[in-house]
Amino acid sequence: MxxxxxxxxxxxxxxxxxxxxxxxxxxxxxxxxxxxxxxxxxxxxxxxxxxxxxxxxxxxxxxxxxxxxxxxxxxxxxxxxxxxxxxxxxxxxxxxxxxxxxxxxxxxxxxxxxxxxxxxxxxxxxxxxxxxxxxxxxxxxxFLRPDDDLTAEIRREVVDRLFPTSRQNVKVGVTWGVATLTGRVRDATLIPVAAHLAQSVEGVVSVDCRLESQASA
Structure with a gap:
């Protein structure tokens, strides 16, 4: 992945x-x-x-x-x-x-x-x-990659692949290279994996992962 x-x-x-x-x-x-x-x-x-x-x-x-x-x-x-x-x-x-x-x-x-x-x-x-x-x-x-490109890659390579059934509940935003992930997902064990993979995207400066489990809703 x-x-x-x-x-x-x-x-x-x-x-x-x-x-x-x-x-x-x-x-x-x-x-x-x-x-x-x-x-x-x-x-x-x-x-x-x-x-x-x-x-x-x-x-x-x-x-x-x-x-x-x-x-x-x-x-x-x-x-x-x-x-x-x-x-x-x-x-x-x-x-x-x-x-x-x-x-x-x-x-x-x-x-x-x-x-x-x-x-x-x-x-x-x-x-x-x-x-x-x-x-x-x-x-x-x-690190000069446009924020829109980073946003699209995180959504495509991280969110869509890790959370295929709840991806519509996840929002991805990137500002000045800092990526923010918010929303609720079904499998809470994959949240730290998502943060790690988002950080590994070339050009991302840091990641603020605010994802939560749907079970905590």
Missing amino acids: TSARYTVNDVMTKTVVTVTPDTEFKEIAAVMERWKVTAVPVVEGGGHVVGVVSGADLLPKEEFHEHGPGMIDHMRRLGDTAKAGSVRAEELMTSPAVTIEPGASLPQAARLMAGRRIKRLPVVDADGRLKGVVSRADLLKI
Whole structure:
């Protein structure tokens, strides 16, 4: 009893700016500035993703521009100090890249971003070829679904299926993503199930379930 789930493919950005392993530092910085992005996938022949260069990968060059790292910093931050002297994407990038497939669910993408503390994920097919990029902002697009669409889905996928004999007694309303269910139903044991399923509808912010049993009338 589930409605169609939105996937990464539904919200990702499909036109993606990329660099190659040979792209030099200054060009990478220029690309990020021109396209207003914080990271770029590094691709090689056939569009295969081999890494990602982020703004964080570029910052060590500025950090250690005037004064090189001391011995303690050098030992503690070997990765950063190495990047400070790097000039090409293949030396700067994080590899292998953390990626996700187009068919992954939005919660899967959100958990991966949170767990790896990253803001953008290259989206690749089964062969590792770049298909798009999904960002935190892309995942939030689902909450822009119109309230009328959410209302219709909750009624169709939750109310009509759980309460076929008493669905006419149930009212569904959604305002600014907050769903309200009111009315009386025959099977009180399904009320918490209805609340859970309504909450799982993509784009619903929260649910106020006020359903009651007809037996309590």
